[in-house]
Amino acid sequence: MQASPRIGMQKPDAPLVDTHVHVFRRGMPLLPNPRHNPDYEFTAEQLETTLDEHGVKFCVIAAASPWGDCNDYVVQSLRTRPLWRGTVILEPTVGRHELDQLARDGIVGVRLPFISAKELPDLGTFEWRRFLWRLADLDWHVHLHLDGPRIPQVLPHLERSGVKIVIDHIGRPDPVLRERSEGFEAMARSVEAGRTWVKLSGGYRLGDHSAELARELCRRVGYERMLWASDCPFVGAETTTxxxxxxxxxxxxxxxxxxxxxxxxAIDLYFRGARPAA
Known part of the structure; x- marks a missing residue:
């Protein structure tokens, strides 16, 4: 890979890694009835500028659900940017050769955008068990985006598969029960089991108590498997900065x-332990 011209000094108090950003172009094919339908584009170049303005050096592009498994632009954006990594959305029938190529392109995980699904897939089928086994064999992670009340239905299958798990947006717990909800409890137990990480992100989507939720999770399970993310460019909530x-x-x-x-x-999880100097 060629080095990107944006590589520079890390600002002392800036977040080191933004673990959840999106890039997309106008004209990319949308799924039928997508959860969001942006009427603009947010390119890799725009993302570079945004990160530079805020002193953020590393990032992870999260595949965005409106475009399904059209991962082309995500992969293209990674190829010349060694400080970026990404996740993709894939069908569980994908072959190992395609996964191997995606790994060479800088992909490190698969996003499961189950929040859009009226019915959750059966992760106990052979196709899903084979898929998760292959991801674990690659040392990838699954990036789970799901509403908190349904998280307990999915986590046991993912945990049994042996794959690493990253949960979006503090698990999007029940807005009334919050840290007392079953989903929050299941997420905390999964972190304690040792193979699950949580993104402290999406606060602007979670209401006034989002920072309290993050603090409570850290109080209960520590910081060793916590990550930060912006969720830029805030699709569906574009007034966020x-x-x-x-x-x-x-x-x-x-x-x-x-x-x-x-x-x-985040460096350890997404960049294979290539830590910067202290």
Missing amino acids: YQSTVDWIHEAVPDAAMRRVLGLN
């Missing part, structure tokens, strides 16, 4: 040393 998501993580994790731990966790 990048700086507001940085400010939010300062509120949720006020200790600067622990915020650095979030970044180092």
Whole structure:
């Protein structure tokens, strides 16, 4: 890979890694009845500019559900940017040779956008068990995006498969029960079991108590498997600013040393342990 011209010095108090951003172009084919239907584009170049403005050096592109398994632009964006990684959306019937090529292109996981599904897939079928086994064999992770009340239906299957698990947006717990909900409890237990990470992200989608939720999760399970993400460009909530998501993580994790731990966790998970100098 050629080095990107944006590689520079990390700003001291900037997040080290943004673990959840999106890129997309106008004209990309949308799924029927997509959850979101953006009327604009957010290119890799625009993302580079945004990250540079906020001093963020590393990022992970999350495949976005409106475009299904049309992963072309995500993969293209990674090929010349060694400080970027990505996830893709795939059908469980995908072959191992395609997974191997995606790994060479900088893909490190598969996003499961189950939040859009009226009925959850049966992860006990041979196709899904084979798929998850292949992902575990590649040392990839599954990136679960699901509403909190349904998370307990999915986590046991993922845990049994042996694959690493990353849960989006603090698990999107029940907005009334919050940290007392079954989904939040299941997520915390899964983190404690040792192969699950959680993105402290999406606070602007979770209401006024989102920072409290993040603090409570960290209080219960520690910081070693926590990650930070902006969710830029905030599809469906475009009035959100990048700086507001940085400010939010300062509120949720006020200790600067622990915020650095979030970044180092992400380096270890997504970049194969290639930690920067202290």
